[in-house]
Amino acid sequence: MNPLIAPALPFDMKPRAREAVRDLKLQQFVGNATHLKDTQRGGIFDRDFGAEYDALRTVARDTKQYALDHLDELLERFIANAEKSGATVHAATTGREACDIALSIARAHQAHGRAQSCVKSKSMVTEEIGLLPAFEAAGIKTLETDLGEFILQIDGDAPSHIVTPMIHKDRVATAKSFVRELGARYTEDPTELTMIARAHMRGLYRAADIGVSGANFLLADEGSAVICTNEGNFDLSVGGPPVHIVFVGIEKLIRGARDLAPFLKLLARSGTAQPLTIYTSFVCGPRRAGEHGGPKELHFVLVDAGRVGVLASEKRDLLRCIRCGACLNACPVYRKVGGHSYGSMYAGPIGAVLTPELERAQGGANASQSGAGLANYPDLPRASSLCGACYEACPVKIDIPKFLLHDRTRLRERGLSPKSEGATLALWRWLAERPTLFRMAIGAVRLHARMLGQKDSRDERAWLTRVPGPGAGWTQSRDLGVATGESFREWFSKRGSR
Ligand code: SF4
Structure with missing residues (x-):
């Protein structure tokens, strides 16, 4: 896995943050982009919902909370309905298990001389479980088809934002990468750069043996997945290859299409200030008789990887996150230090609380007692000014500052706070x-x-x-x-x- 997002543990955030603050280009790219997106987010909600915005957030919060409170029931319903429509559903307790399931699907096709190549659309959970390194080690060549992820892949770089993974780069860096890696002519024109990437990818979509994606929502009533993208790359990755695998965290379940509307209204507006993503795709089973597109085999891999542990903890609210990225754009700390400083694919305020918690939950009972998750990321709870901007921006009302404070207390109780913090508080008390x-x-x-x-x-x-x-x-x-x-x-x- 890329060392930018999988550092040696315990992770020391300070050297990366210092480097980021000194990097003038990063300051400019990340600072400008996040400020712009945050301002536009406020503008579009004012324009489209005005005083109703808060009520919409409340509906989304309660709907997601209901789903989390009834997760076992919804999981059963999803599995039954997905299988009814011809999909195969797998459950993975760990990231390693999720990768192994994908590899066994690939091997079944390798036996028939296929599964040498894969096209993948953007998915945070596949980053989390390390799917790409597992595929590459098994000789399956994988192409990232989201434009930002593709540029990072050819650069050997890692995503630094949940929604805009290459927020730390600009078109000049992209132009140079395309010349170096694709032999393209130098151009900084965004349309031309997109056309170069498109020409490179089209043939690979047609030749790929496996398509891989994540999902934004799982609909229990319909047994289907909802995928929101802006580039149409998901539709190509599900439409061409004979096999498609959807990797999805179990917290993405909601009751069904009847509950989807508030999330679609909130997701794109919160992330990119669009009324809707350009494509909202529904995946319901493999290709049926008489259909000309779609995979012959559709697999859902439902990933736990610590989520059940988080659900059982006092931080269960974190599982409401719909990965819109709004808290990153609003956070004054993220704006200064960028995503790589957090040492995890989940950066920003949500990453600061979710990363240690997922790790603790995956570590089992011993990790829970020793607080291993936090012990490995002692800087993350302090990577915040506690200004509350993340809570204000969050469309599902996750009280991130409350959890940051909670983690700071746990660090202090375990003697993991820096001495200077204790001295400052002692001075204040005096x-x-x-x-x-x-x-x-x-x-x-x-x-x-x-x-x-x-x-x-x-x-x-x-x-x-x-x-x-x-x-x-x-x-x-x-x-x-x-x-x-x-x-x-x-x-x-x-x-x-x-
Ligand atoms: S915590 Fe809230 S604002 Fe941040 S990514 Fe998740 S849903 Fe979006």
């Missing part, structure tokens, strides 16, 4: 227990704010926006926040005298 000193400290902060306000030249006041001494790193790439308006103590004493 100050808070001395009202006179506390008032003086607040007074100093407010004096600082007034001094900043009085200076009309930004250059003259620049020194006031920098923290000196050991805290200097905090203001190297941002201004010091300024306290303004009424203080809490002033507000409270006024309120008390009413």
Whole structure:
């Protein structure tokens, strides 16, 4: 697996984050793209739903929660209905098992001289289980057909965003990769670049023996999967090869098409500010008699890989995630450090809480007792300013800040917090227990704010926006926040005298 997303454990986030903050191109690409998407997301929800937006989020939250609370029942219903329509359903407890199932399907076709090549559309769960390395090791050549994933594949790079995997690259890097790897002529024109990739892929779709995809939703009532894409690559990967395998985490189940509408309204708007993805495809069984397209064999691989453990934990809400990527775009930390800094294919706020939890759940009882998941990712719960932007952006109302705080507490209880954090909190407590000193400290902060306000030249006041001494790193790439308006103590004493 790519070391960018599968680091040695325990994972130290700081060196990667420092490198990312110094990388001016990454700052520009990730900063601009996330800011734009976040702004557009707010705009499209205002325009299309206005005050109804929150009610829509509540419906989506409750619908997904209902599905999680009835997962066993929905799983049974999905399996029965999928098999009725001719699909084969497999259950994989671990990522390794999921890969082995796919390899045994491939081997059955290799015996007939096939299954040497695979076309794959974008899927986070196949990244999570390491399907590509497993296929490559078995001699099955796999082509990523999502344009962003394809560019990363030929560059030996890893995705850094759930929805826009090559957010850290631009078209110049793409042009150079196409010249180097595909022998194409140099062009930075996006349409021409897309046509080059298209010409490269078309023949490979036709020749492929296996198609692989993920799914955005599984419909229990219909026994089918729903796949949302913008490039149509899924439809080609399911339409051409004789065998198609859908890998999907079990948390993607909902009751059925009757529950789908709120998610389709929220998913594309939250991720890319589109009313809908360009393609919303439904996969219902293999090709039927008289049909000209579609796979002769359709397999669903239902992946647990820790999800049952998460479901049984206090973090079960995390399984509501529909992988829209909105919390990444809204997060001030993700915007600065990019996706590779998180050491997992799930980056940003949701990755910071989900990655350790999935690992803990996969480790079984011993990992649960020792907190192995968190012990391997001790930096992730602190990769947040706790500003709450992720919660505000989340279409299924996952309270990520609550879980980040929960993990910080667990780290402290296990003695895994950095010493400086304990010292800072001890200093704060010492100050808070001395009202006179506390008032003086607040007074100093407010004096600082007034001094900043009085200076009309930004250059003259620049020194006031920098923290000196050991805290200097905090203001190297941002201004010091300024306290303004009424203080809490002033507000409270006024309120008390009413
Ligand atoms: S946690 Fe919420 S905002 Fe983040 S990817 Fe999942 S659904 Fe989207």
